[in-house]
Amino acid sequence: MDFNLSEERRMLRDMLQRLLSERYSHDARRKLLASGAAYDTEILSELADLGILGAMFSEADNGFGGTGFDIAVVFEELGRSGVIEPVLAVAVLGGALIAQLGTDTQRHLIDQIISGQTVIALAHSEPGARYDIGDVSSLAVAEGDDIVINGAKTHVINGAQADHLIVSARMDTEIVLFLVSKDTRGLSIVNHANVDGTSGARLQMTDLRVSKAQQLGGHGTAITALNATMARAILAVSAEALGAMEAAKDLTVTYLKERRQFGMPIGKFQVLQHRMADVLIEIEQARSAVINLAGHLDAEPKLRDLHVSATKNLIGRVGALVAEEAIQLHGGIGMTDEYALSHFARRLTMIDHMFGDVDYHIERFIQLSSA
Amino acid sequence: MDLGYTTEQDAFRTMVRAFLSEKLPASIAEKTRLGKRLSKADMETWHSILNEKGWLAPNWPKAYGGAEWDVVQRQIFEEEACFAHAPRVVPFGLTMLAPVLMKYGTEAQRQKFLPRILTGEDWWCQGYSEPGAGSDLAALKTRAVLDGDHYVVNGQKTWTTLGQHANWIFCLVRTNTEVKKQEGISFLLIDMKTPGVVVRPITLIDGDAEVNEVFFDNVRVPVENLVGEQDKGWTYAKYLLTHERTNIAGVGFSDAALRTLKHVAANTIAGGKPLSRNPHFAARVAQAEIDLMAMRTTNLRVVSAAAKGQAPGAESSMLKIKGTLLRQELTALLRRAAGPDAMPYLPDYLEGGDNADSMGPEHAPAAAPGYFNMRKLSIFGGSNEIQRTIISKAILDL
Ligand SMILES: Cc1cc2nc3c(=O)[nH]c(=O)nc-3n(C[C@H](O)[C@H](O)[C@H](O)COP(=O)(O)OP(=O)(O)OC[C@H]3O[C@@H](n4cnc5c(N)ncnc54)[C@H](O)[C@@H]3O)c2cc1C
Numbered sequence: 001m002d003f004n005l006s007e008e009r010r011m012l013r014d015m016l017q018r019l020l021s022e023r024y025s026h027d028a029r030r031k032l033l034a035s036g037a038a039y040d041t042e043i044l045s046e047l048a049d050l051g052i053l054g055a056m057f058s059e060a061d062n063g064f065g066g067t068g069f070d071i072a073v074v075f076e077e078l079g080r081s082g083v084i085e086p087v088l089a090v091a092v093l094g095g096a097l098i099a100q101l102g103t104d105t106q107r108h109l110i111d112q113i114i115s116g117q118t119v120i121a122l123a124h125s126e127p128g129a130r131y132d133i134g135d136v137s138s139l140a141v142a143e144g145d146d147i148v149i150n151g152a153k154t155h156v157i158n159g160a161q162a163d164h165l166i167v168s169a170r171m172d173t174e175i176v177l178f179l180v181s182k183d184t185r186g187l188s189i190v191n192h193a194n195v196d197g198t199s200g201a202r203l204q205m206t207d208l209r210v211s212k213a214q215q216l217g218g219h220g221t222a223i224t225a226l227n228a229t230m231a232r233a234i235l236a237v238s239a240e241a242l243g244a245m246e247a248a249k250d251l252t253v254t255y256l257k258e259r260r261q262f263g264m265p266i267g268k269f270q271v272l273q274h275r276m277a278d279v280l281i282e283i284e285q286a287r288s289a290v291i292n293l294a295g296h297l298d299a300e301p302k303l304r305d306l307h308v309s310a311t312k313n314l315i316g317r318v319g320a321l322v323a324e325e326a327i328q329l330h331g332g333i334g335m336t337d338e339y340a341l342s343h344f345a346r347r348l349t350m351i352d353h354m355f356g357d358v359d360y361h362i363e364r365f366i367q368l369s370s371a
Numbered sequence: 372m373d374l375g376y377t378t379e380q381d382a383f384r385t386m387v388r389a390f391l392s393e394k395l396p397a398s399i400a401e402k403t404r405l406g407k408r409l410s411k412a413d414m415e416t417w418h419s420i421l422n423e424k425g426w427l428a429p430n431w432p433k434a435y436g437g438a439e440w441d442v443v444q445r446q447i448f449e450e451e452a453c454f455a456h457a458p459r460v461v462p463f464g465l466t467m468l469a470p471v472l473m474k475y476g477t478e479a480q481r482q483k484f485l486p487r488i489l490t491g492e493d494w495w496c497q498g499y500s501e502p503g504a505g506s507d508l509a510a511l512k513t514r515a516v517l518d519g520d521h522y523v524v525n526g527q528k529t530w531t532t533l534g535q536h537a538n539w540i541f542c543l544v545r546t547n548t549e550v551k552k553q554e555g556i557s558f559l560l561i562d563m564k565t566p567g568v569v570v571r572p573i574t575l576i577d578g579d580a581e582v583n584e585v586f587f588d589n590v591r592v593p594v595e596n597l598v599g600e601q602d603k604g605w606t607y608a609k610y611l612l613t614h615e616r617t618n619i620a621g622v623g624f625s626d627a628a629l630r631t632l633k634h635v636a637a638n639t640i641a642g643g644k645p646l647s648r649n650p651h652f653a654a655r656v657a658q659a660e661i662d663l664m665a666m667r668t669t670n671l672r673v674v675s676a677a678a679k680g681q682a683p684g685a686e687s688s689m690l691k692i693k694g695t696l697l698r699q700e701l702t703a704l705l706r707r708a709a710g711p712d713a714m715p716y717l718p719d720y721l722e723g724g725d726n727a728d729s730m731g732p733e734h735a736p737a738a739a740p741g742y743f744n745m746r747k748l749s750i751f752g753g754s755n756e757i758q759r760t761i762i763s764k765a766i767l768d769l
Binding site: 125127128130131132154155192193194195196200202260261262263269271272320324327328331332334335336337338342345346349350352353354357358359360362363 | 578
């Protein structure tokens with residue numbers, strides 16, 4: 001056993017920390033959000049230049065990482081700085097699917113992803129499907145050499161900023177994936193901001209016509225690949241949540257020392273000290289849960305998914321605790337948009353609404369562990 | 372022991388219900404039901420409907436145009452109003468300032484201000500907190516110095532709820548720096564149109580700006596706007612806080628939130644069945660309901676003890692803590708019920724734009740903002756930590 005990061009990952013983390021501390025201030029981020037932009041394209045390309053996107057892919061896929069611990073190290077730092085650039089959509093969701101399923105031609109996109117030249121999004125969730133990844137009712141029907149798709153997608157992360165989209169649809173009862181470019185006829189995409197500052201989109205497919213060559217993976221491969229991709233995405237957002245928890249904790253501890261009421265720093269009140277101690281304990285638990293999942297990302301699916309659900313459930317519980325306690329211990333200031341804490345609190349809370357919340361994953365954990 | 376209401380109380384409830392169903396504008400009830408933001412006009416409309424009926428000021432004596440209801444009647448009204456999705460009545464003039472003026476104000480102040488609170492001519496806000504004075508309110512620094520027949524006020528208030536709509540602010544100001552901090556505070560009424568008053572909105576975590584900073588730069592306030600005696604403001608401030616804490620349990624709000632939550636859970640399909648049949652979710656909702664059933668009785672026990680002349684003292688701290696935690700839990704559950712549809716931030720929908728799309732179930736867009744907004748409940752009105760200290764000192768004698 002060794003709980004230390006490897007030399008390469010430590011370097012990766014340090015470089016990323018340096019870039020973000022120089023370039024990613026809370027004020028700049030707020031200005032960006034106020035401008036209505038989904039993210040800063042320059043930052044995305046700087047992240048790419050640093051190799052952050054490449055670190056999400058294995059060497060076989062022209063990257064230089066791709067393991068659970070690469071994802072965990074990178075996303076913890078992204079979470080600590082509140083990064084809204086589309087690393088998740090591009091390099092984890094979209095990228096992982098292409099890496100698993102793509103033909104040689106389709107895999108050319110990976111190089112463009114790694115270099116930050118292409119944004120890709122996964123359009124899978126449908127209205128009313130909640131967290132059920134098997135709940136797809138968009139329809140794909142073969143018409144000669146073409147396939148025609150009709151249906152609606154929702155909560156497409158960075159869908160309106162993407163150059164290419166991976167859309168799922170049901171074809172002869174199987175779920176099938178297609179790689180389409182954003183300006184294909186029959187595709188309409190509507191952007192919206194999310195509560196946490198990230199961007200989502202709704203997507204309507206009306207007689208969207210694709211060729212057979214655009215299918216991503218053969219029949220019967222999509223659901224397995226989607227499950228593996230969800231595992232990676234859940235690891236990513238869990239590590240991101242961990243970073244946000246650490247940031248929220250640091251802000252709160254600093255504030256407890258600085259804020260004075262009744263003639264002393266409020267951090268001198270024992271009741272607040274104990275609350276912070278509990279927060280610290282729970283964050284350490286969250287860190288262990290992230291490590292558990294990172295270490296089992298490439299395990300056989302059943303064991304992997306047990307860890308996926310265990311980690312996502314724990315992260316959801318601890319995320320709510322940290323967000324709520326950090327706000328409460330700050331008092332009014334913790335509720336202001338101007339102060340960074342409220343942004344971390346929003347992201348932490350919204351991560352519970354992505355890829356299954358605490359209730360969804362406890363139920364899934366019970367099923368997996370009793371089977 | 373008798374858990375029932377009297378015949379008169381039942382009749383009162385029936386009358387309230389009939390009034391609400393006839394007079395509460397549907398558009399306002401709909402916004403409240405869906406957690407949308409109310410405009411100033413919405414609030415003023417509802418106030419004037421209540422005032423016409425003589426019900427705007429349940430706690431005021433009839434002589435001043437109030438309804439003079441007892442606590443149980445007020446409780447019944449509160450429950451029915453929440454049940455009908457009536458917006459809450461803005462409390463600053465009606466339930467905070469007015470009792471202070473009635474007890475400590477001059478006759479001239481009562482004559483001038485009380486009627487204008489009822490008609491809506493004046494909108495009051497509460498200028499207590501300052502950047503350096505939150506829980507430790509007595510540490511406030513805003514200075515008022517006597518200059519002839521005026522006080523000259525300099526300083527800053529913050530977290531001023533709905534100050535953007537207000538034309539008057541009641542302020543705690545420091546008039547004496549030589550004495551113990553509680554003994555140098557005065558209670559001043561300030562016209563916000565006076566030169567030198569600047570209001571700046573603060574955007575909160577839910578994206579809305581319901582609170583403000585209020586700055587005072589050499590603001591001249593006539594001495595007749597001093598309430599009671601100079602340097603005695605702390606007494607009046609504390610008296611006001613006891614009124615701020617009536618209805619602190621928010622049972623009516625929790626009732627309405629629970630009803631909404633159950634409706635949403637029954638109509639949300641998760642994993643092939645209604646969310647209300649998901650054992651984990653259903654257990655959380657049931658637990659909240661069980662707590663609420665007990666809290667309704669706790670509340671009535673405390674409140675009816677007060678009705679017989681005993682002021683709810685430290686017991687109201689208990690109601691505040693339990694009541695706010697429950698309301699927060701209910702908003703957390705509603706957020707969770709919304710699933711991924713809680714993610715989009717749709718200000719146009721929240722602002723009441725009729726054509727604004729909700730993208731998902733009608734309750735989803737306000738679920739996360741509502742949850743975040745309700746974090747304030749355990750912070751203001753004396754934070755829950757401060758309330759626990761009160762309980763441990765005043766009840767437990769620790
Ligand atoms: C949405 C909102 C609306 C508001 N509206 C108004 C308004 O209209 N008018 C107005 O005057 N004020 C208003 N307030 C202010 C409110 O009353 C204060 O926020 C509150 O008094 C807490 O003060 P603070 O925010 O400075 O926190 P602080 O007092 O700095 O407290 C920070 C943390 O320390 C804890 N703490 C402080 N002292 C102790 C202690 N002795 N022991 C243990 N823990 C302690 C607190 O519980 C809290 O967790 C509003 C606040 C909010 C958030």
